[in-house]
Amino acid sequence: MSALDILIILLRVAFGAFVPLSFVAVLVWMERRGAAFFQDRAGPNRCNVYGIRAGGLIQNLADGIKLIFKEDIVPGHIQHKLYFILAPMLVFITALLCFAVIPFADVLVLGDREYVMQAVPMDVGILWFLAVVGFGVYGIILAGWSSHNKYGVLGGLRAAAQVISYEIPMGLSLVSLLAVYGTVDLSAIAQYQGQLLFGFIPAWGFVLQPLGVIIFIVAAFAETNRTPFDLAEGESEIVAGYHVEYSSMKFALFFMGEYVAMFVSSALIVTLYFGSYQIPWLSTETLVAHARPVVILLMIGLPVIAYFFAGWIKKNNRTHYYRADDPRSRETAIYVSLLWSLVVVLEVILLIYLIFAAGGAADRILVLLLQIGSFLIKTFLMCFVYVWVRWTLPRFRYDQLQKIGWEKMLPLALLNIFITGAIIVSFS
């Protein structure tokens, strides 16, 4: 193994571990700001370090510090301390492990070697995901049960029943999808979606499986215990459900676990149905072949985007009431200059690339970065859908939840299999 091999393995693993973690911060922020804007509120806009609020991100820092320094209580009535402590870890770790099999860029070809861009290159892909995600619910059940608290137990029971009900439609919708792709390897699935259908439609999952994508997304919401399926913590009736007895970092693990799970399932939805890292109409080979024009386009696009962004910042980052010597205009000035310096740095890097490094390996790395960017943007948008749904829909009642699962989604998923099967058979 060469040094390059080791470096790339390290990078891959680091990507798999740290991207979900750093996304937690972004997602928490997005949830808060999103919630606020959906409801015509402002969201976190007070926490600051020397007047810099980073659009509310500093709030996360404050929360983190708070959670770390809170007293870590194990209530006296708890009999199985080990399970009680194990539960949040389980939730968190399983959520994180799921991400390991998701490809975030096309296979990197450097010289004669190929590197699969997955934290753990594994060709069982989707099966691994199903296995590990199903394991995560044990964390919740364990937490509910070991809390020795009726609300906790109810929360755990609800979570268990819900996950069982929705794993079936989820699995069935996957069956038809896999029939289309003909593989369980996520890398292969991603590559498959680089093709064009009839020569002009990107062959993304949601085009091939319009019914399947809906079923899968709904089931994924249920699996992650997000609204409208968050009955496990229904605070109005069972306080906070399974994590009612948790505090401090143990609670934080549940909290972060939820966001990691949301991120991972977004990533999976993107991988399966929304073309993974593919940039529409620009397959890897096309990109590698036309690296220069792409870069030039980028160099033109960047300042334009930055211009509008800066305008938006200036418009919105100010105090909306009378305030002498508004400190927020100072803050705005800093943001805008930071933005422009970033643009300049990027332009310089791109220019250097254009002049010195175009062609060869550098092109491949450029495409890799572009694809990672595309993957992250898509995932981010999918996460936004999660937030969007959460702040739009009320929670289902428990009977409704089960009814939808068994009476609507299950038949639909079966129907989907028949239709898919019929089409595949008739075409082959």
Place this chain on the structure above:
Amino acid sequence: MAEMVKLFVNGQEVEVESGKNLIDALKVVGIEIPHFCYHPALGADGNCRMCLVGIEDGRPPIVPACKTPVQAGMKVLLDAEHIKKIQHDVLEFELINHPIDCPVCDQAGECSLQDYYMKYSLDDSRMRVDQVAKAKRMDFGCGVVHDQERCVLCARCVRFTRQITKTGELGIVNRTDAARVTIFPGRPLNNRYALNIVDLCPVGAMTSQDFRFRQRVWFLKKDASICHGCSRGCNIYIDHHREKYKDDIIYRFRPRTNLLVNGYFICDAGRLSYKEENENRQVTSLIEGRQAPFDETIAAIRQKLDQARKPLILISPDCSLEQMWAVRRVSTLYGASLSGFSDAYVKAGDGDDFLINDDKAANRRGLELLGIKTDRKSFIEALQKTDLFVNFNNDLHFSGVDEEIDALLGTVQSIAVCSHQRDVFKTASIILPIASYSEYGGTIINQDYVLQAFAKAVVKNEAGKDMLEVTRLLGGAVIDARHAWPGIRKSVACLADVDPAAIPAEGIKLQTGEDANVGA
């Protein structure tokens, strides 16, 4: 049992005792006739006219109920329109010059005028001329404060000083709207029952300097009890209240009617003795002056009693019968001599022929019946022999220092089980706090051998233990007050068939000694 007669009230047949007037007789069956001037202790004066009722087929058709004895077959009208109008008009008349001070009037909440207004009138005043101003906040002496404006001139107070105390300090002077109750110049109220006027006054014209403005009466919890001020055992209400964030304290004592013992009144000293219950209380257990937990103190006392050669136990004559019994049992348990010596509680010549007795001990008869020696000689002998003196709340200094006994006490080790901080207990090496009589229940026997029961009223934040409980912790066999009774019944002949749970409100007159002989 008095003879019963049947009569009709508003057409309804009721059966009442004969020989009473309409107000008293109908009250027993729950029919109220409004009245100001009549009071069973003072008789009917007939001056207020509030009690007018109709008698159908009677001559005259309208009579004052206070002056009308019940008769068989009488047809009394209470709810007829003309009777209601009379009540309404009498009230309007009373209220012409009434200041309606209710917000600042101590009587509000237990004021007849207020109650009747709410029940029979509820009209706005029609007066357009200024009210007659009279004196307010007049000091009548003996802690009685008079407000002439609020007076309804029922003359109860005047009659009290004339008929009951026979001192006659009060009188009504002038006529019509200038009439007022007053004292003779320079001669304020001067008798030992004066504060009863405050209870007698149906309105807030007479208030007590002591209770004035201290609490609104509707906050007070009113529990029946017995005054422990002297051997009369007057029946009282303990009016107490726990203010938020504070302790349960007693605000006043009021007389409770018991024709067998005290009638309708109590003496002023007894009335003010509630202060004793609030103040100077022993609340901490002390061992050699050091604050110690209760359990540790009990253990220390037990140990001392076990080690002592010949302990002497002195018990207070204020204790309940059950407590005395329990202490007696404990004294036998430890082989101690027991005394109820309490000559200090007798203040010769202090008593009178009404309520106040010379003997300030509440339950001396109890000591006597239980056969506990109270004489000085045997006590001093025992004290000379003893090496451990345990004092159960007996204030040997009740009427001053007793040199001889103090000298003897100085030579022995002593333990005090006491409810109050007093001089005599100061020298004790161990002090254990206990409940005082407002905080426990029991029975006592008064001077005239009337056995009366009283119940726990006040619950302190840091409640002292009942003396009974202390004796139990010291190894005594008596678990609670009820548990003492089989033993008491066996050893005291005249209590042989008493059921402590069934003692009537007015008590039981015991057949003892000569009485018993006379009865036999």
Place this chain on the structure above:
Amino acid sequence: MSIKVRVVERKGRTFLEQLYLVEVVKGMTVTLGHFFRNLLDNSRLYVRHYPEVKPEISPRWRGRHRLTRHEDGSVKCVACFMCQTNCPSNCIMIEAGERFDGRSEKMPVKFDIDLLECIYCGYCVEACPMDAIRMDTGIFSVTSNSRESLLIGLEQLMETPGGFSEVDYHKGGG
């Protein structure tokens, strides 16, 4: 005369509605509209920038209490305990004493309100026969770092001025 009966159509029973999806999408468009409106221009948020921008309080608002005074500055309260009697949370604690200024016989020597227990129901104001206690200070944020300081006494209650003019107070706000 017959009663007019209007039959209201019951929503949510058609197949499309039962499918939820269409309705969900409809709802989500609405919220997305709000999201973008606020994202693009956050001055349009329906928020008040408290604490910098204080809300306008109507004279009928039941804020922190105060004890009113006569023109000569003496307290109007006559310690009648009506407020204490009526207080559902038992948070008024009065001690009365003699008064010799000729206005009344009685006045409070101690008048404590435990603001932590108070539920701001205003019954005390309703009960007062003297118009001596009012909740018109306009103080709506009662905060402190210690419990003790929220047991406010006679001085504090008397020195707080009313937040509104007498006329506005009696009008009850427009």
